[in-house]
């Protein structure tokens with residue numbers, strides 16, 4: 001039996017499958033996906049439509065009990081996880097080592113790399129994307145670990161131009177790690193709280209492209225972003241200003257309301273090349289990339305952010321995309337088992 005969704009205090013509860021039932025499903029060659037997600041993520045991702053489609057394909061979602069040893073639960077074919085804290089990553093890492101037969105989405109070490117806004121973007125500017133109909137850059141940036149007062153000189157030495165976006169260095173899932181500021185001048189840097197990265201603000205016409213990745217599948221949506229900063233504004237304004245979180249709004253932007261030069265999606269070959277390279281380099285299968293087009297250009301793009309297991313509930317058709325993804329995982333596992341078996345029989 002596949003777990004049934006119940007509404008309790010507005011929250012989906014999907015953990016009614018018993019240990020015996022999980023074992024039974026596993027023996028019947030079905031795919032069992034163990035999940036360890038924050039309640040917010042559980043609610044946005046494990047929606048009823050996903051559950052219905054999954055049930056039809058013999059895929060079941062089973063809640064992982066964080067208070068019990070992971071190895072004593074399941075057996076799982078896939079472990080899907082996004083929780084706060086390093087402790088959890090240690091648990092998953094240990095589990096991965098002991099259970100190489102289980103697909104862990106995704107490996108903690110790979111996730112940790114993009115939870116740091118410095119290592120997140122490292123290497124992107126050097127990717128080999130020739131013949132991909134465009135150019136991928138990253139904004140110039142530097143890390144400030146302690147004293148923001150002395151960082152004004154370092155900013156000048158590094159050749160960074162104001163205004164600068166100040167972003168908390170570590171993304172730890174808290175609201176604070178998404179609290180960004182725009183600093184217009186040297187003096188204002190003293191008001192910022194390290195550790196952070198200071199990144200050049202790139203004018204991009206107020207539209208951002210969210211590129212969602214699920215295994216081999218790529219889906220792009222447009223979101224509103226911050227407007228351009230004019231030269232006049234740069235000359236007149238001083239101080240630091242907190243960013244509104246415009247780009248994580250639930251709704252995508254309608255293309256018809258925008259200047260076509262701004263709204264045009266990045267070329268498909270460029271996105272495919274970028275995602276292929278990033279998937280391999282980062283070792284992640286579930287992530288999204290925030291990309292902006294340099295204002296006035298048609299083919300120069302900047303990667304400004306990468307997120308692990310982002311808000312897929314906002315990706316069109318995410319339910320079917322995930323079902324296909326899981327079905328392919330099950331098929332690949334089956335093929336592997338068969339080839340091992342025939343190897344033994346030969």
Ligand SMILES: Nc1ncnc2c1ncn2[C@@H]1O[C@H](COP(=O)(O)OP(=O)(O)OP(=O)(O)O)[C@@H](O)[C@H]1O
Nearest residue numbers: 139165178199200201202225226247248290304305
């Ligand atoms: N270098 C930049 N130049 C121009 N705009 C930027 C830049 N960096 C960030 N922004 C704007 O600020 C928003 C938030 O920045 P960023 O995506 O890095 O933060 P975040 O907290 O990781 O966001 P998310 O909710 O996507 O995880 C971007 O979506 C974009 O609108």
Ligand SMILES: O=P(O)(O)O[C@H]1[C@H](OP(=O)(O)O)[C@@H](OP(=O)(O)O)[C@@H](O)[C@@H](O)[C@@H]1OP(=O)(O)O
Nearest residue numbers: 040041044171173174248307308309310311312
């Ligand atoms: O809040 P949403 O569900 O939309 O998802 C957001 C997600 O929050 P959640 O993982 O707690 O859900 C964020 O994760 P943390 O960095 O805070 O870990 C980050 O990935 C955002 O970029 C996602 O928004 P998106 O960029 O996809 O619009």
Ligand SMILES: [Mg+2]
Nearest residue numbers: 247290305306
């Ligand atoms: Mg972002």
Ligand SMILES: [Mg+2]
Nearest residue numbers: 171305306307
């Ligand atoms: Mg982010």
